[in-house]
Amino acid sequence: MTHKRALLTVSAGIAGLAGVALATAGQTDTAQAATQTATITYKDGGTTVWGTTDYTQPKSYVSYQQQVDVYGSKTVGSTTWYLVGDNAWIPAEYVSLNNQAVEQAPKPVEVAPSNDQQTQNTTNTQTPQTPTNTQTPATDQSAGTTDQTKAQQVIALAEQQIGKPYVWGGKGPANFDCSGLMQYVFKNAANVDVGGWTVPQESAGTQIAVNQAQPGDMLFWGDKGSTYHVALYIGNGQYINAPVPGKNVEIDSISPYFAPSFAVRVL
Structure with a gap:
């Protein structure tokens, strides 16, 4: 692993996580004002910052003992997540809060679909995908x-x-x-x-x-x-x-x- 490159990547990935993040129109998980800071506690590699709370959209990585701002939290199933930027989430088990008060992230406002829209299923119960070993037969x-x-x-x-x-x-x-x-x-x-x-x-x-x-x-x-x-x-x-x-x-x-x-x- 080339550590200079790792540091550059982590720095770029976390640039939007330190300080106040920019809100993006149409997104519900927007960071408004940091309520506290937290320290990354996972030692054996980078910790993934996810774009969703269903482990399907990796955005960037943060390193051990790195400080991040926390804007809120929510619990999905048995997992508590911390909002560390716009649509940027980290599972609570990999961070240590530097103080105790955390505001719950606001729930998205439900908007009735128009006539030409299909109802979207907002409950995502997917677990992280792992590669399968099924191989497609080669032509040759x-x-x-x-x-x-x-x-x-x-x-x-x-x-x-x-x-x-x-x-x-x-x-x-x-x-x-x-x-x-x-x-x-x-x-x-x-x-x-x-x-x-x-x-x-x-x-x-x-x-x-x-x-x-x-x-x-x-x-x-x-x-x-x-x-x-x-x-x-x-x-x-x-x-x-x-x-x-x-x-x-x-x-x-x-x-x-x-x-x-x-x-x-x-x-």
Whole structure:
């Protein structure tokens, strides 16, 4: 993981969260005036800032011990959310309030639909999507089988690196950073050069949605052109990555508080 890029991305993502955010016409979750501040408490990576309270629209990321303004809160099911900007929400379990009083965010005003509008269902009970392992048969079955075999070889080599330390700029085999691990396993297991850091690796294959990822695809965190973390998807909602300094290459699970932004299929 390239930390200069990570800091730039986090700074850009949180720019609208510190201070008074600009209200946007037509949006209901607008920040009016901060009621207090809070501190991000999740240590093992970035915490996702969501555009909705159903885990379906990641907007940006904030880092451990970062300060954010809190404009209100609401509870959806068993989860309490804090409003930290216009349409910007963080689950309460990942922050610590710096004082106790929090105003509840106002409920949206319901407007009767016009005759040519269909009634919208405002209750969203979706849970975070995890990639499925169902693969679409390739037209050329022999080529598809070869690619699947290579993908499994890439995963097998990545598994052999588990436990090796994260070192910024590490390209293996003794240590790795996140992009160095991807470069090493694809080059040595599939003879594919995906590039040496996250941004070139974005273009190493076909971009797909995270919920379409298959084992052997790469997962990226951040906007295209400024990604700050990459990992290898291995199936069942899990990925292998070199996370942060002080930790080793490990298997992690896709979760709502640190959700990848998109995936890339190389093989």
